Amino acid sequence: MSSFIIYKNTRIYYNDIGKGKVIVLLHGFLENSTMWSSLIPKLTKQHRVITLDLLGHGKTECIGYVHTMDLMAETVNSVLKHLKIRRCILIGHSMGGYVALAYSEMFPDTVKGLCLMNSTAMADSNERKKNRDRAIKVVKQNHKSFIRMSISNLFRPKNRSLFSNEIKTIKQEALNTPLQGIIAALEGMKSRPDREAILHFGPFKKMMIISKRDPVLDYITTIEQTLNTDVIVVEFPDGHMSHIENKDDLSYNIMSFVEKI
Numbered sequence: 001m002s003s004f005i006i007y008k009n010t011r012i013y014y015n016d017i018g019k020g021k022v023i024v025l026l027h028g029f030l031e032n033s034t035m036w037s038s039l040i041p042k043l044t045k046q047h048r049v050i051t052l053d054l055l056g057h058g059k060t061e062c063i064g065y066v067h068t069m070d071l072m073a074e075t076v077n078s079v080l081k082h083l084k085i086r087r088c089i090l091i092g093h094s095m096g097g098y099v100a101l102a103y104s105e106m107f108p109d110t111v112k113g114l115c116l117m118n119s120t121a122m123a124d125s126n127e128r129k130k131n132r133d134r135a136i137k138v139v140k141q142n143h144k145s146f147i148r149m150s151i152s153n154l155f156r157p158k159n160r161s162l163f164s165n166e167i168k169t170i171k172q173e174a175l176n177t178p179l180q181g182i183i184a185a186l187e188g189m190k191s192r193p194d195r196e197a198i199l200h201f202g203p204f205k206k207m208m209i210i211s212k213r214d215p216v217l218d219y220i221t222t223i224e225q226t227l228n229t230d231v232i233v234v235e236f237p238d239g240h241m242s243h244i245e246n247k248d249d250l251s252y253n254i255m256s257f258v259e260k261i
Contacts, residue, residue: 004059007078013059014052014079018044021112022088023258024076025051026096028118029185030147030174032058035093035243042251047258050088052079054099056181058173067184069095069192073102080110089113089261091254093243094216095185101195104202113205113261114198115254118240120217121225123194132190139182146182147174156213156239166244199229207232207257209242209250216240232257 002015015033023043025036033051043049053060055067055075063071076099080088089112092100097119104111124132139146151171152160160167199206208231210222217240226233234253238245 005079005082007075008063010055010061010063011059012052012055012061012075012079014050016048016050016083018046018048020047021258021261022048022050022085024080024088024090024100025049026076026090026092026099027051027054027057028092028094028096029189030057030150030177030182031093031096031170032173032177034058034173035170038247039243039251039254042255043258050079050083050085052076054096054185056184057177062178062180062184065180065184066187066191067181068188069098069102070106072099072188073106076103077107077110086110087112089115089258091115091117092119093117094119094240095189098189098192101198102192104198104204105195108203111202111204113207113257114202115207115209115257117209117250118211118214118217118242119208120222121194121196121199122221123192124190129190132186136183136186139179139186143179143182144175147171147177150174153215154240156211156215156245159238159245163241163244170241196225199225199231205232205257205261206230207234207253209234209236209253211236211238211240211242211245213238214240 004011056062090100097116236246
C-alpha cells in the first residue's frame, strides 16, 4: 500500500508491504524508494517492509532549504507513528544510513537492528565539506549535468558499461529530484555530526556493508570505525551501489542479518 502523510505541512510518500517483522528501507542521495525494487519481494515473503521517499526526493516534498539528517529522521518517525509501528530494523543506503544513524540516536528504544550500506558514522571531513560546497555551486549552475555525472561516478569504473541500462534508469529517476531538494540534502549531509558512538554502544544488532572500491567512502577509514565493536562487517569488491553491483550477495546478507534479530 502506498500513501502520503502530512508532516509539517509537507506531503511525505511511503509504501507499506507485507506482514511480520518491520524493516524500514532508507534510500540515498538522488535516489528514492524505487531503488529497493529488487530487494522488497524477497523481504516481504516473511516480513513487513516500509519504504519512504526522504525529504526533497521522489514524491516527497521539501520542507525547507536545509534538510538535516535529524529532520529526515523525524520524518521517518512520523511515518512509523502514523502506522503505529513500535520497533523496527533500519537499513540505509549512503545518505539513508546517515538518516538511520540520526534516527537510532533520537529513538533508540524503537530500533531492533541497524544496517549501514555504503555509508559511514563519521562526520564530513573539512575537505569533504568543501567538496559539498563546490557541489552546491555546480548544482545551482546546472543541476541536470551534476546528476548525470554524479550517478556514473558512484559505480566501479569497470561496472559502468556492464550496468549501463541500470545507470540510465537511475539517472532518469534522479533527474526528477528538484533543485531545492538536492541543495537541502547536500547542506544537511555537510552539517551532520559524528555518530561513531552508536557503532560502539547502540543496544541493537548492527551491520555495515562496505565496498572495497567505493569512490565515495574510503575503505580503510570505513573499516576502522568497526574496530572494537560488535558490528557485523560485510565486504564487497565493487563500488557505492551494492544493490546493483552486488545485488545477490547483498540480498543474501541482508536476509541473514534480519533473521538473526
